[in-house]
Amino acid sequence: MASRCPGVLDWHLAEDGGLARVRLPGGIISVEQLREFALAAGLGAGVVELTSRASLQARGLPVREQGRFLARIERCGLLPSRAHDRVRNLLQSPLAGRHPRSSLDTYRVVRAFDRALCADERLAALPHRLVSCVDDGSGLGLRADADLALVPAAADPARRLELLVGGCPSGLESELATAHELLLDALRAFLRLSDRATKAPRNVHELPGGASRLAQELGAQLGPPLLAERCAPSQERPLGEIEQRDRRRAVFALAPLGRTDAGSLLALADGLDELGLRELRVTPWRSLGVLDLAPEQAQRVAQLLTAAGLVCDRSSGWVGLSACAGLGACGKARADVRVAAASRAAVRGASDPPEHWSACERRCGEPERPEAIRVVATAVGVVVEGPGGERQLGSVEAAAGALGSVGAGATGGANTGGAAPSGSSAPTGGTGGAGAAAGASAHPAAVPGDLDYLRDGREIYRRSFATIRAEARLERFAGPLERCVVRMIHACGMVDLADDVEASPGFAAAATAALRGGAAILCDTEMVAAGITRRRLPADNEVVCTLGDPRAAELARELATTRTAAAVELWRERIEGALVVVGNAPTALFQLLIRLEEGWPRPAAVIGVPVGFVGAAESKRALAARRHLVEFLVVHGRRGGSAIAAAAVNALASEEE
Ligand code: SF4
Structure with a gap:
């Protein structure tokens, strides 16, 4: 169980639970086996990694599920011999x-x-x-x-x-x-x-x-x-659509930082099954490939791989970017290198030198290539090594900023070979570049490394949005709607929020036109109103919340409903052409829909993102079902809230990030 080299029978017990590795000679796996593996990985946290030996491994498995995990893997033929569970590492060209x-x-x-x-x-x-x-x-x-x-x-x-x-x-x-x-x-x-x-x-x-x-x-x-x-080994790394020598196509997609999840693999297996495809290749470059496709199938397969969160784009910043298992998965990790590395995907180019992030001195998974940039969280600070030398920084965030948009020169000239004293996070030697470039302005040498924080507000915004764009599934959105979704995610920190967003086709155009035309913004609560940044509003738009109006309490008694629902009654005179924002109360959204059904004048658009456990999901479903009445944006499910609602308005109000 405690082996460092895990298999299906012998798991490694990591910080996040059991880690089981499945051998795939030659990287060959059938679609059916992929489905079974994903189901087995789903017995735990569902985290799946592609290894540099073209194997698949599942993380976060509960020990109590070891029997069921083994049974699934064995049943689908992924463990032909128990004795040979850890005899693997037969590699072949995926093409x-x-x-x-x-x-x-x-x-x-x-x-x-x-x-x-x-x-x-x-x-x-x-x-x-x-x-x-x-x-x-x-x-x-x-x-x-x-x-x-x-x-x-x-x-x-x-x-x-x-x-x-x-x-x-x-x-x-x-x-x-x-x-x-x-x-x-x-x-x-x-x-x-x-x-x-x-x-x-x-x-x-x-x-x-x-x-x-x-x-x-x-x-x-x-x-x-x-x-x-x-x-001689080839340095070529197939990615995206490739024309085979027989003119058929292959499509390869890499897993960002070598990781994907069981749900995505299940959806991928279903999609490939529908196309009548039976087999895939797992490559030693942490990617998946599907071979022997007709040209028209290749595009569909690329879409399936992309929808599964994998990257087919050869110019992506994920190309050449890698990180060790990191914080939460490995007890030795000193810093959250995976988050820092992920923030680099949006700012580096595929042609930049390979870059590997290690959360401790063991440097797991570090590439041997001499041109690689290596970032290592050590006991005395974060070291960035590259062909141009070495520099010491106080945090992985500072290192991400110091590497900038072109990694090649990132280590040149700064603090070459000089180790900063323990606890010092400032770039030493007066070279300036690292911390300043990162927006982590100069700070006293006495500040411990783990308290070295990014001080430049603009840089914090820039990196936050870059991280969101790198991690969230935003392909469905464009223009103002994409900005809207990015800001809503920024408000709550959950990149999977994008998956629950639904908007009517005309929502973004209707809402932005209304704001530019000076429409009022009707909010269900003061918290939503307070979150709207007035300087972003294009026509000094009036922001209205009627919840505090003394008539609202009286109406609530009269109508036997909540005060937030009653406050909607006071929108009657202002609602035509307005932007309505419901960020808190499902009752307000229900009441609005009742009045619109009764023939009230129509607002330009409704942002419906109430939060909670009673009525929230239902009220948003009801709004989405009434697309004939009004343009709308919703976040389906329980999630929502004032911050998300205000973020949506702020994104629609101005293109400024
Ligand atoms: S480099 Fe260190 S922290 Fe990262 S996986 Fe290896 S042992 Fe764990």
Whole structure:
């Protein structure tokens, strides 16, 4: 249970619950298996991660669900052998046989390999870190750290594969149909040599005598490493729509910071099922791919992947951005690096250097690429390392700001090599750049790092909106309505609020025209009225709340209703062409709808976002059902409130962010 290298049977107990990893040889998973995995992950928090070894893992699993999790995974064929649960790491090109450089398809080799592996109990003793690759000639299936690999043979690349040991050609070749046996023989030889070693080697490099000794055990002699292109990993990372060599299409989408969720995967599985698609690829670059599509299917698949929160856009700031499990998931985390890293997605470009954020010195998941920017929360502050040097900052927020919109020069010239004293969060050495660029103005060296906060209000707004736009599903909205949704999310801090927003097609145009034309704003409570920023109003519009009118109490008694509902009665003379804002009281919204049904003059638009447990959801449904009466905006469900209502008005009133 406490293993650091988790499987389906042996979970790692992390800060957020059980962590179970599911092996996917070659990254192959059927749509049905994806659905079952998502259902299994949904037994807990539903957090799903894509690993750099093309596996899937579920986080936040309750220990009591271990039996049900195992049963689901086993039933759908994702655990063909319990003994081999943690014997995995067979990688192949996700575009095997389809890439322009492919000389053969490795699919059958992977399948045959895993069947034979799982049938051989001795091979269950292989170390979990050992990496084997099968490449199709594209280089996408190779890794620099591969212990063993099969690559197309130089003399007959369309029909034969050659074994690489530790990245070096061995001269051992086989026909495609039996090539998996070459790899299995090498693994058995690895185990024989391991048995003779005094300390169990975890990879070929740790074997006494290394790769040469293993080749010798196989009766071969190694050639020089990486002499030929066929032995070199490709740096290409497929994303978005790709044309295959047979003119069909593949679509790849990455999971932001390597994470998605069970609900999104379930919806994706359903969508792919409807299209008659049966299989996906999980890639070592934390993305999912769907292959062999007709051009017209590709667009629909890209939409499904995007709707699942994955990123198909090659220019996205998520490309090359990664972070460790971080706060809430790992007990060692010193800072919320995932939130800071997410804020970078909106401001960096896909062509900026790769960027990795680690919440402690262990630097889990850090890429080996020398051009990468590395942000590490250490015991003495946050260190930003890059090709230009190193600098120390007081917080991950300051680091995000210091990296700015172009990461390349971000570390240059500032505090190179200098470690700030413990507790100091100021950029030392007088170079100025970091804190000032972040809007974290100079502050006394005595301020502890965790109290170093961003002081520039504009920068706080900018970053907040950038984070919302990076994390919320806003594809359904445009123009003033998009601004409206962003501000409503900003008011409550819940990015999934966007999913509950519904507006009539003419709402944004009607509401903004009304405001520009000087329409009154009728509010159900003083709190809503107080939240409207007067300087944003385009025509010095009157903001009206009749709740405090003494007549409201009397009317409430008369009508046997609440005072907020009765206060609506006092809108009669002003309502025509007005913008109505209900942020608190469902009773006010119901009363308004009753009067509109009776033939009251029509307001220009209604923002209906009352909050609560009684009548809130129902009143908003009733408003949405009366789109023939009035243009409307609602947040379905229980959520709403004064702050959200006022934020919607403020967004409609001015384009200024
Ligand atoms: S880098 Fe540190 S905080 Fe992040 S996952 Fe690894 S051990 Fe945990």
